Amino acid sequence: MVYVIFEVKKEQIGKVNEMLRDEVVNRQSILTRDAGSLGIDKDVFYTKIEGSEEGVKQAEDLAKEFEFVKLSENDAKEVDEKIKKQEESAADGMGMIFG
Numbered sequence: 001m002v003y004v005i006f007e008v009k010k011e012q013i014g015k016v017n018e019m020l021r022d023e024v025v026n027r028q029s030i031l032t033r034d035a036g037s038l039g040i041d042k043d044v045f046y047t048k049i050e051g052s053e054e055g056v057k058q059a060e061d062l063a064k065e066f067e068f069v070k071l072s073e074n075d076a077k078e079v080d081e082k083i084k085k086q087e088e089s090a091a092d093g094m095g096m097i098f099g
Helices: 010-020 053-066 073-098
Strands: 002-009 029-034 044-051
């Protein structure tokens, strides 16, 4: 699977829902995180779209219209690693509660 991560200004977050109205994009795996929750000192959200090449390409096209910033490959990898660590931490916490 391929993925792309966009930086979305807080005042633009409602446009993410508009992007998700697209039939191809909304069939992808979509995750939005506040930068602060990832330990990044920025006043933005990150939206990760992962799935088929067609779905990611469609998301990129729509993101241009909405003026979302597509992260470079290195920046996207960094943010993706932080998202994965956050999810692992949450899963570990749930395991302790229900384990």
